[in-house]
Amino acid sequence: MKYVSAFLLPVLLYSLTYIAPPGKKGKVEIGEFDHFWFALQWPPSLCEGKRDSCKDVKPNFTIHGLWPTDVQGNTLKKRVLPVADCLSFHFDDDMSPLVEDLNKYWPSFLIANTNKCFWKHEWDKHGSTISKWIENGHTPEDYFKKAVKLIENRSTKISTALEPDNSYPVSEFIEAMTKITGKEIMLQCTENKLIDNMKALIEVRLCVNSDATEFINCSGEKEKPETEKSCGQGTIEIRFPGVS
Numbered sequence: 001m002k003y004v005s006a007f008l009l010p011v012l013l014y015s016l017t018y019i020a021p022p023g024k025k026g027k028v029e030i031g032e033f034d035h036f037w038f039a040l041q042w043p044p045s046l047c048e049g050k051r052d053s054c055k056d057v058k059p060n061f062t063i064h065g066l067w068p069t070d071v072q073g074n075t076l077k078k079r080v081l082p083v084a085d086c087l088s089f090h091f092d093d094d095m096s097p098l099v100e101d102l103n104k105y106w107p108s109f110l111i112a113n114t115n116k117c118f119w120k121h122e123w124d125k126h127g128s129t130i131s132k133w134i135e136n137g138h139t140p141e142d143y144f145k146k147a148v149k150l151i152e153n154r155s156t157k158i159s160t161a162l163e164p165d166n167s168y169p170v171s172e173f174i175e176a177m178t179k180i181t182g183k184e185i186m187l188q189c190t191e192n193k194l195i196d197n198m199k200a201l202i203e204v205r206l207c208v209n210s211d212a213t214e215f216i217n218c219s220g221e222k223e224k225p226e227t228e229k230s231c232g233q234g235t236i237e238i239r240f241p242g243v244s
C-alpha cells in the first residue's frame with residue numbers, strides 16, 4: 001500500500017481544484033470527469049527532422065495517453081513538473097507482465113525520456129485526476145492495464161490502415177480510422193512542419209467510455225471541431241510520413 005500514500009494525497013488535494021488554462025476567450029469552465037480521450041501518436045511524424053532525439057522509431061501508432069475529459073471534451077489535467085522523480089515510480093510485482101506490454105504499446109521514443117518517466121508523467125498529469133476511480137480503489141495498474149487492452153488487438157489494424165510515406169485527404173484518414181472502431185474519431189496534425197505545404201498527421205484520438213472499456217463517438221462540444229481545427233477537412237491533404 002506504499003502506493004496509496006504516494007498518490008492519494010496529491011490526488012485529494014487536486015481533485016477539488018481543476019483549473020483550466022486561460023484560453024483566448026478567457027477561462028474555460030472544466031466540468032466533471034465523463035469519458036476519456038485515447039491518444040495514439042505516430043512516431044515518424046513526431047521525430048521527423050529530429051531523428052537524433054528519437055530511438056526505435058517504427059511505423060506503429062503507440063499510446064500517448066488516456067486522458068480523462070469532461071462531457072464537452074475538455075481534458076482534466078494537473079500541472080506537473082518536468083520529469084523530476086521517475087525513480088520513485090514503482091509498479092507492484094504483479095505489474096511485471098504489464099510492463100512488457102507497456103514497453104511495446106506505450107514506449108517513449110524520445111532518447112531524453114525513459115519509458116517509466118513517460119508513464120509516470122502521464123499518470124501524474126492525467127490518470128491521477130480521476131478521483132472517482134481512485135475512491136473506488138482503482139490503482140495506476142488498472143489504468144495502464146485498461147489502456148493496453150484498448151490497443152492490444154487493434155495496434156496492427158490501426159497502424160496499417162493506410163500506407164505511410166504518402167499523403168491523403170483528411171476525409172480518407174477519417175474514413176480509414178473510423179472503420180476500425182466504428183466510432184467517430186479525432187485527428188491531430190503538426191502545427192509547423194509544413195512540407196510541400198502540407199501538415200503531417202501526428203495523432204489519432206479516440207473517445208472511450210468512463211470505464212475505459214469501449215469506444216464511443218467523439219461528439220462533445222469541444223470534440224466535434226477538433227480535427228478541422230488542427231488538420232483541416234475534406235479534400236485537404238495531410239502527410240503520413242514513414243520512417244525512412
Ligand SMILES: *[C@@H]1O[C@H](CO)[C@@H](O)[C@H](O)[C@H]1NC(C)=O
Nearest residue numbers: 058059060104105155156159
Ligand atoms: C510495429 O510494426 C512492425 C512493422 O510494421 C510490426 O511487425 C509490429 O508487430 C508492430 N508492433 C506492434 C506493437 O504493433
Ligand SMILES: *[C@@H]1O[C@H](CO)[C@@H](O)[C@H](O)[C@H]1NC(C)=O
Nearest residue numbers: 146148149150151152153154
Ligand atoms: C486479444 O486477442 C487475444 C488472442 O486472440 C485474446 O486472448 C484477448 O482476449 C484479446 N484481448 C482483447 C482485449 O480483446
Ligand SMILES: *[C@@H]1O[C@H](CO)[C@@H](O)[C@H](O)[C@H]1NC(C)=O
Nearest residue numbers: 178182183184216217218219
Ligand atoms: C456515432 O456516430 C455514427 C456516425 O456519425 C452514428 O451513425 C451513430 O449513431 C453514433 N452513435 C451514437 C451512440 O451516437
